[in-house]
Amino acid sequence: MSIAGNHHITESDLIRGCIEGDRRMQELLYQHFSPKMYAVCLRYAGNAEDAQDILQDGFVKVFRNLERYRGEGSFEGWVRRIFVNTAIEHYRKQLNLYQIPEIEDKLIEDKDLSALDNLALKDLVRLIQELSPGYRTVFNLYAVEGYTHKEIAELLGISEGTSKSQLARAKAILQNLITGRKKSEGHP
Amino acid sequence: MDWRNELYNWEESPPEDSWKKISLDLDNEFLSVKKRFSTYEELPPANMWDRIVSKLNVGKAVVIPLPSKWNRKRFYRMAVAAAIAALVITGVEFLFFRTKTKEASPVQNAGVTAKTDTSLARPESANPITANAGGLKNIISKIIYPKKNSVPVAGADATAEQTAEITPAVTAEEDNSLPENQLTVDQISGLTDKYDLNTYSKRVKNQKGEETDDVNITDLMNSYFHLTDGSGSDVRVSSKFKSLKGVLGSNPKTEDILGMILSGNDYWNSVISIWQKKLVNSGFIPSPENFMDIHELMKLMQEDSK
Numbered sequence: 433m434s435i436a437g438n439h440h441i442t443e444s445d446l447i448r449g450c451i452e453g454d455r456r457m458q459e460l461l462y463q464h465f466s467p468k469m470y471a472v473c474l475r476y477a478g479n480a481e482d483a484q485d486i487l488q489d490g491f492v493k494v495f496r497n498l499e500r501y502r503g504e505g506s507f508e509g510w511v512r513r514i515f516v517n518t519a520i521e522h523y524r525k526q527l528n529l530y531q532i533p534e535i536e537d538k539l540i541e542d543k544d545l546s547a548l549d550n551l552a553l554k555d556l557v558r559l560i561q562e563l564s565p566g567y568r569t570v571f572n573l574y575a576v577e578g579y580t581h582k583e584i585a586e587l588l589g590i591s592e593g594t595s596k597s598q599l600a601r602a603k604a605i606l607q608n609l610i611t612g613r614k615k616s617e618g619h620p
Numbered sequence: 621m622d623w624r625n626e627l628y629n630w631e632e633s634p635p636e637d638s639w640k641k642i643s644l645d646l647d648n649e650f651l652s653v654k655k656r657f658s659t660y661e662e663l664p665p666a667n668m669w670d671r672i673v674s675k676l677n678v679g680k681a682v683v684i685p686l687p688s689k690w691n692r693k694r695f696y697r698m699a700v701a702a703a704i705a706a707l708v709i710t711g712v713e714f715l716f717f718r719t720k721t722k723e724a725s726p727v728q729n730a731g732v733t734a735k736t737d738t739s740l741a742r743p744e745s746a747n748p749i750t751a752n753a754g755g756l757k758n759i760i761s762k763i764i765y766p767k768k769n770s771v772p773v774a775g776a777d778a779t780a781e782q783t784a785e786i787t788p789a790v791t792a793e794e795d796n797s798l799p800e801n802q803l804t805v806d807q808i809s810g811l812t813d814k815y816d817l818n819t820y821s822k823r824v825k826n827q828k829g830e831e832t833d834d835v836n837i838t839d840l841m842n843s844y845f846h847l848t849d850g851s852g853s854d855v856r857v858s859s860k861f862k863s864l865k866g867v868l869g870s871n872p873k874t875e876d877i878l879g880m881i882l883s884g885n886d887y888w889n890s891v892i893s894i895w896q897k898k899l900v901n902s903g904f905i906p907s908p909e910n911f912m913d914i915h916e917l918m919k920l921m922q923e924d925s926k
Contacts, residue, residue, distance in 0.1 A: 455673070462669055467661035474662055484671075487664055491672045549652050553660050556653070575650030576657045578641065 443507055451499050458495055465508070466491075469515045474557050475572050476519035478565065486522050490515040516577060520587065523565040545603060547610045559609050567602035574599050895920050 441460065449457025470487050477483035493514050501510050548556060560568055573579040573587065574595070581595040588595070645651050895917050904912045 458676075459669060462672065466664050466668065470664040470668075471657070471660045471662040475657065484665060484668060487668060488671050488675060492675050495676060545649065545653075548650070549656075553656055556656075557660075575648065576654050578644050578648065578654065580644065 447498060447501065447507070450495055461494075462491060465511055468508070469511065471557075472512060472515045473519060475560055475576065476516070476523070476569065478561055478568070482522065486515065486519045489522070490518040493518060516573070520569060523569060526565040545606060545610075547614075548606070551610075559606060559613075562609060563602055563605055567598055567605060570595055570598035571602040571606075891917075891920060 441457075446457055446461050446464075450461055466487070469490060470483065473483035473486040473490065474480065477486055494511055497514070501507065548559075551559070560571065563571060569588070570584060573584045574581065579587070581592045581599075584590075584595040585592045645654075648654060898916055898920065899913055902912070902916060
C-alpha cells in the first residue's frame with residue numbers, strides 16, 4: 433500500500449515514522465488522511481471553523497496515540513474513530529441529549545428521505561450542519577458511520593430509546609429543511 | 621482438472637461481523653447517503669498543517685526514549701541506588717551536623733560564662749564533638765563546596781589576623797606554624813559553627829540594603845577568639861563579644877558592625893548607650909583582657925529585667 437503517492441512508503445513505515453516523531457512522516461500522514469477526515473469533521477461540526485478545530489485536535493490525538501494502534505482493523509478506520517470521538521467530545525456539552533423525551537419510534541411519522549439522494553454532497557453537508565448537535569451526532573453515527581442504536585447509546589451515554597428518538601427527529605427536521613429549500617427555490 | 625474443482629468448491633468463512641454489517645445496511649434507510657459519504661473528501665484550509673504543528677510543539681511532551689528491557693533493569697537499579705544514596709546523605713547530614721552543630725554552638729559553648737567554663741579553655745581541636753562532626757563535615761564539604769574549602773590557608777590567615785588584632789597572645793605566625801592537620805581542624809571548627817555561610821547563615825544588610833561585612837558580623841572562620849586570662853591561660857570566647865569589645869575599644873569598624881546589627885532596635889540602642897556611659901564612668905578600664913565590661917552589661921540587663 434502506498435501513501436499519498438509515495439510508492440516507496442508503506443503504511444507501516446508511515447506509522448513507525450510518526451511514532452518516532454518524524455515530522456515529514458507526520459505531514460505525509462496528514463496529507464493522506466486530511467481530506468477524508470476534514471469531510472468527517474464537516475459532517476459532525478456546525479460550521480467550518482468548528483470542523484477545523486476538530487480536525488486539528490483529531491490529528492494531534494492521532495499523532496500522540498499512534499503507538500496504541502495495534503494493527504487490528506484498518507488504519508483508516510482507527511483514524512476515523514478518533515475523529516468521530518473528537519467531534520463528539522467537542523460537542524458533548526451541547527448535545528442536550530437528555531432534554532429530549534424518548535418517543536416511540538412508531539409514533540414518529542416515517543419521512544421519505546429519498547430527496548437526500550438528489551442533493552449534492554456539499555448541500556447535504558450544509559443541511560446536516562443545520563441540525564442541532566444532538567440530532568446531527570446521532571444521525572451521523574447511525575446513518576453514515578453505521579453504528580447501531582445500542583452502540584450509539586453506549587458511546588453517548590444515553591438510552592437506546594433516546595438514540596432512536598433523536599434519529600427520528602433528525603429525519604423529520606431534514607425533511608422539513610428539504611421541503612423548505614424546494615419551496616424557496618420555486619419547486620412545487 | 622482437480623484444482624479447478626477445488627477452486628470452484630473452495631470455502632472460506634467471512635469475518636464474524638460481516639452479517640451484522642449487512643443487516644445494518646439492510647435496515648439503514650440512509651444507505652445511499654452512507655455510500656456517498658464514504659468517498660466524500662474535502663480539502664482543509666492551507667494553513668491547517670501549520671496549526672497542527674504549532675499545537676504539537678506547544679504541548680510537546682518531553683520524549684524520553686524507552687530503554688530496552690536490559691537497560692530498563694539497569695536504569696531502575698541506578699535510580700534505586702541514587703535514591704538510597706540521597707537518603708543516606710540526608711540522614712547523615714541531619715543526624716550529625718544539625719544535632720551536633722546545636723551541641724557545639726558557640727553561643728552555648730562560649731556564652732557569658734566563658735570565664736569560668738573550663739571546657740572553653742580547651743583548644744578547638746580538643747573538643748571531641750566539634751572535631752568529630754567537623755571531620756565528617758569537612759570531608760563532605762570538600763566535595764560539595766570545593767571552592768570555599770579550597771582556601772583554608774587564606775581563611776586561617778584571616779583568622780589569625782583578626783585574632784592578632786585583639787589578642788596578641790595568638791599570632792598569625794603561630795596559627796600558620798600549626799601542623800597541617802591542625803589547620804584543617806581549625807577550618808572544621810569554622811564550618812561546624814552555626815554561622816556556616818554554606819548552610820545556615822543569613823545575609824545581614826545595613827539600612828542601605830548593602831550586604832557588606834556580613835561575614836565579619838557572623839565571623840565565619842573565626843567564630844571564636846582567644847583571650848589570655850589573668851593566669852596566662854588561653855580562653856576561647858565567642859566572637860560575638862569581639863564586636864562588643866571593639867565598641868569598648870572604640871574600634872570604628874566593629875562599632876559600625878555593631879551599629880548595623882542593632883540599627884533600628886531602639887531597645888538595644890538604648891541599652892548600649894547606657895552601657896557605654898556606665899563604662900566611661902566606671903572605676904575599671906575595659907580591655908580585651910578582662911570581662912568587666914561584659915559583667916557591667918549583664919548587670920545592666922539584669923536591672924532592666926527587674
